[in-house]
Amino acid sequence: MSGGDKISKKRNANFELLRIVAMLMILTLHYNSHADVLLHLGVPAGRVQLFATILEGFCITGLNVYVFLSGYFLSKSRIKPSKIIQLICQVYFYTILISVAMMIVGVYVVHTDDSVFKTVQYLFPISSEHYWFVTAYIIMYVFAPIMNAAVDVLTKKQLKYTILGLLIWFCFIKSVVPVMFVTDHFGYDYGWFLCLYLIAAYVRKYDVVLFYNAKRSALVFVFSCLMIGIMSVVIYYYNLRFGGLNYYAEVPIHLNFVFTLTGSLGLFSLFRFYKMREGWFADVVRFIAPLTFGVYLLHMHIEIKDRWVIWLTHLLGEVPTESIILYLWHLIRSVLIVFAAGVFVDWIRKMIFDYVGRVLHDTWLFRKLRKWDDDLC
Template sequence: MWMVAEHKRMANYELLRIVAMIMVVILHFLSRSDNLINLDLPLNGVRILGTLLETFCLVAVNTYVLLSGYLGIRSSFKVSRAVGLLCQIWFYTFFIFFICSAMGITTAASTRGIYGLTEYLFPIETEHYWFATSYFMLYLLTPVLGLAVKNMTKKQMQITLGGLLILFSVIKSISPVAFAFDRYGYDLPWFICVYLTAAYLGRFGFPLMEKRGWLFYAGSCLGGFIINLSMWFLSQKWDSFRYYFTVPFHYNFILCLSGAVGLLYGFSQIRIKEGTLAEIIRRLGSLSFGVYLFHEHIDLRYLWYDSIKAVINPQGKGGILYFLRELIFCVLLLFTAGIVIDWIRSRIFALVGKIFYNTKPGRRLKEMDLCLRPNLRADGSMEDLYEK
């Protein structure tokens, strides 16, 4: 029997959520600072180190979706949660736009007029944030996915999931050419695959990885790095290897998925004692999505690195020490600022929510949530939804 998760969030998985978001910031730093191995540039220590860091952080996106499936599949879908997520995205699109406009910073609206304005009004439809778009659409599908997971046998899930992974991951991972069908994992179909993978793991487990999570994580990441580095050398002689040079850094690359699963199981073995530390981790985990919405805003994503570098490395000096200095400073600043802003946002939403839920639309929203809740037992506790 798959036990129902406790209402209180598990601190070890919230810690993983925090780590995954820090990894996302590192990935964006490496991209913006151009500190990755490039086929058209010679190798150097900074680029090799940057690429090695990227391979260990690339699992972050899959990890975030795995957490949603591994934990979220045990809870009921809420319309209010979907509305809250959309409002959170809107908060950032407009809040940062107004701040940038007030400070005289160029915005999408000021450069592209009505077309730029639509990216604030319709952030999901325009993919203002590509991850938020796929993540939001995935959440809307969770009632359907949850019913599928609930009613399928282990064998049925293995066949279905195996077919999806072969189609979306295995074949592209060994193909020397790009497919028109392939979106490199930057889309909803791949998120569904990852979500169902997590649901399978949560329901049936994966004994091979349960005690070897850290080993699978490290092995998968190092494997991706070795493949990427090997393709760099081969591409210097044969152009036909240039495409596969990029494959280890696609989210639907098989080693990127196995690395994320390994990381999930690694953190599942961590035990955090209940108390102040656990509560702080839970709070930071609940605010971590705001870090992404802050630094990847369309008006900031190509601005923050140059602005920070101008302060801590104005002469643009190179070398590993300067690279690490920039990396640490950017990660600390962006993560801290994102957490603070989202804490303020959460306080505003809590205040508005108290007023809103006493209105007619608010009461209607609560009624819809109740309609979608699992049945209750006679003792008032939630029934177990999933059985092996």
């Protein structure tokens, strides 16, 4: 398969499947964090902690892949203002209505000492980073028309060296220096998202075939992820015996760590070579994939993100910490339950939005939005 296959109006099932896989990886990251099964510096570790840390090395690439996919498609798309407004409305749907629903069922937690800040997080979810990922993602989306114009104007060499300069700044230096830089936000901000966007735009514009074929792409992904996990374990044991490297122990699982980047590119390249056969499974993938953003918005709501693992322990039992097999069984069921719940809720949200869109289609506001799209795109 050529890396430059034409993107038809019908969504590419292979990339949509990758979007689903990326969100499952993100859920796994959050499960491990909130289940407290990862290594802690200075604390003796068991087999589950070591295994979960290796697994973390594979799943950390999911966040970059999710952003990379957006950049790959948006870099050749018309960025409609109405789409940005729809994204913001989707965020408000979750930040406000989920809280109201939790109040109704009696599980909402009232914190009188920080009620003002919490109110701000609901009313201004983007500016207050109710979801850090959404804040960075929407800023990237707003910058997309500017970056697309730059990609169109710059020569191949200019764009290549621009990306190289950004990687030196955001990725390469911090990956080897064991000291935290004030300007480094570990990839959890829009600066790194803009860098990923430009890489994706470059790959698409110049039909860059990453790692030559599917087999090499898979090897790059596996090698990179193993390096992340092995480095995390080695630094943990070094710290346990000699102390030090407290900051650098977390660097291998930063989004802008060099092996996180190469692992993400390897995974993207693998699915780019993969060709899914058309049929019912491809149709299901195309149906589910656009709803995965809602999965994130649901389980990372500030009233839910620290509690969903606890809620699931009432259903599935405590998180096993002695057996790797039992831990994996608990993780798989937990992740699939949350994923299914998120897809279902976002499907409901989509039907509501579609209904509102049909009812208000001919109103002054919606006509104005369509004219705005036409004027700016």
